[in-house]
Amino acid sequence: MFDGTFRKPVDAAVRPLGAALRKTKLTPDHLTVVGLLIGICSAVAVGSGRLRLGLLLVILAALPDLLDGALAKASNSSSQRGAFFDSTVDRVTDAFLLGGIAYYFAETEDPRLAVLPFAVSAVSSVISYQRAKAESLGLDAKGGLMERAERIVVICFGLLIEPWVDGALVWIMWGMLVLSTITAIQRFVKVWKQAVVAPVTQQRIDMRRERRENRRQARVGRRTRRRSTRVPLRGRVPRGPSD
Secondary structure, X not given: OHHHHHHHHHHHHHHHHXXXXXXXXXXXXXXXXXXXXXXXXXXXXXXXXXXXXXXXXXXXXXXXXXXXXXXXXXXXXXXXXXXXXXXXXXXHXXXXXXXXXXXXXHHHOOHHHHHHHHHHHHHHHHHHHHHHHHHHOOXXXXXXXXXXHHHHHHHHHHHHHOOOXXXXXXXXXXXXXXXXXXXXXXXXXXXXXXXXXXXXHHHHHHHHHHHHHHHHHHHHHHHHHHHHOOOOOOOOOXXXXXX
16 A cells, blocks of 8 residues: 555655665665564564564664665666565565564563564565465455555554554554455455556467367378378289280
């Protein structure tokens, strides 16, 4: 939701920062790794109960993730490899953060509540997979109530109010689980409606049919050539009239 609404204004706002970072020797991959390291530190801080520090580190971890794309565009170094690396690191960072929250629940709340952040992580992975699979088929699966940007904002809100409202983070996790499940259903329905016969899918079907037809014609051609070159059986030659 945020990604579709605020993507263009945010890109325009960080474009000058990307141009400034181009003068350094940093690469987008360097920023991605820095974001991962800060994200791991935020998970450790949350797991140890230092929620304010964890909140600060979560916000700091989001900055490199915001700037690596701007730097890639400014330095004209955007690539499929960089996009793949960035998406993978995002998933790993999210898993660490939710793992830190699970550890915090196990230490301060009912240990059974530690399952809740892992449930959020599982449904979030389904949402990410739906988009990746849909795009590989030439379909669109963007959108929904609880994309990654929304999850980070909601987690930050929970970390902010948890010290003042005991158990607030638990209710935040329950809300994320419900909204993430709704998002997964929204994306499933969206892709299902598009996937009657998607252009890429139809192209692959036509390609397979063409290959089968070519193989069939090749088999027919080989049989025809074998028959045409076969030597006739020798038999008795009928005698002509006697002299």
